[in-house]
Amino acid sequence: MKIRQLSLFLENRPGQLRVPCKVLGDAGIDILTMSLADTQQFGILRLIVKDWQRAKQVLEAAGQVVNVTDLLALDVPDHAGGLASVLEVFERTGLGVEYMYAFGLRQRGKSATLLFRLEDPEGAQVKLASAGVALVSAEELFRRAAA
């Protein structure tokens, strides 16, 4: 049920973000979503793409350092306090959130899909399942995105 995320090291100077985007574009790989974390000196570009193996290959061939990590996708109730209720489950089951994507694949009035980077994705899967929180598979995520 895990979603593969690619992370890239970026130096903090002009044109650094354009290179990986162009490499993926030239290879015909669509980026589902991305997030950028940066300090004054360097940054980390995080990407979600469907064909992550091929994306990793072309990025590495272009000289990028690529790291692969697992995220979990969750449906959060699309109403006020929806996210809080999920975070409450995290807290109760002792799941630490490294960071999350506030990315809205939204089914209006029903749910919104959010991506979480948790400290221990393996253990989290089990804990969330037993807490009755539904995970969204990679196939489902990309199917919804294409719809």
Added chain:
Amino acid sequence: MTDFVVENRLFDPAEALPRGELAALQAARLVETVARAQAVPFYREAFARAGVDPASVRGLDDLARLPFTVKDDMRAAYPLGLLAVPRARIARVHGSSGTTGLPTFVAYTRRDLDTWAGLVARFLTAGGLRPEHLVHVAFGYGLFTGGFGLHAGIERVGAGVVPSGGGNTPRQVLLLRDLAADALICTPSYALHLAEVVREAGLGPSDLRLRLGHFGGEPWTEELRQALERELGILAFNNYGLSEVIGPGVSGECAARRGMHVAEDHFLVECLHPETLRPVPDGEVGELCFTSLTKEAMPVIRYRTRDLAALDRSPCPCGRTGARMGRVVGRSDDMLIIRGVNVFPSQVEEALLRVEGTAPHYLIEVSRPGALDEATVKVEVRPADFSDEMRRLVALRDRIDREIQAVTGVRMTVELVAPGSIERSAGKATRVVDRRPPGAR
């Protein structure tokens, strides 16, 4: 790490000459060298300026009276002003690339080349090379003394040579794998680059037959030795030399690897305080100064190398009697003075190796934007160290920061940069860019 063991073997019995006999031989050869140098106008004038009558030089006690020779003297004598034999006797010319302007040339007679090959054969044998081995030489063949110098020494040992030369690293890796060389010869920084390309090609030590590395041409650290031994599955040996003195072969490590035995029957070595030019006690770092004892084409008298190292004259378990010089810790002219503290690039390398476990590529940039010096160290992030979590990268940077300060005593700004963004070189790597005004360094 390799389980290959190097047995102690002498190439030349002269390596184990008792100190008393060695001193007598040195004294006789010094007198000959001083006489031979009088054929060179530069030395005649230098002796006259120092008030030394060449005929009064009778032994080793006279050495301290002799005038020094420096790199600028060699430049001023461009192209072959220091030649002590007729041009017709030149068997070969080598040169060292001047970082500014013209190269300096050194000439060899047929006998000089023979001496040189024997000296290279000494350190190769001491470091495990045997006639049945095949040796990959990744030094450039040309004016630089590395390629041809090592080549002749390998042949003198009786081993086989793959004269690969410099450059085209992927092709070098292919040759290493397919020709299955037993030993690798290059600069330590190029060996590191080769190891990276080996890894990138999805290969490891088990795909190569390499067991020995003989590295020289630039200063390196014990940490880099360990990294190279691990990454390439070899035993790595250090050797030292400089073209002005003869080229590689001035000194090299034995199997004990506790310093490099100087070929003292061919070179007198002094270790001097860089400012007072007085000898420093054994074990203390000073500037090495060499006087050739057998060279014909271009004898050198008290050549100040600018290389800083310590000498150890205590007996070595291998039985060689030549003094051992420690690693070159820096050059008196490479030494950076940052906010009043002496810093050598090798210290930064040592700090990085402590953090990373394997040698990263780095570049030190020094500037003086205001009243104070600022130093920045650019360090390439290795794929293994890269994480999607910002705090880990920040922690890595902070760890490097702390180690550099611990080793050098100076605070430097650490900047993580993309892999491959610092220029690689097959020759001496550029480790320092000093942007301070020349008078402020």
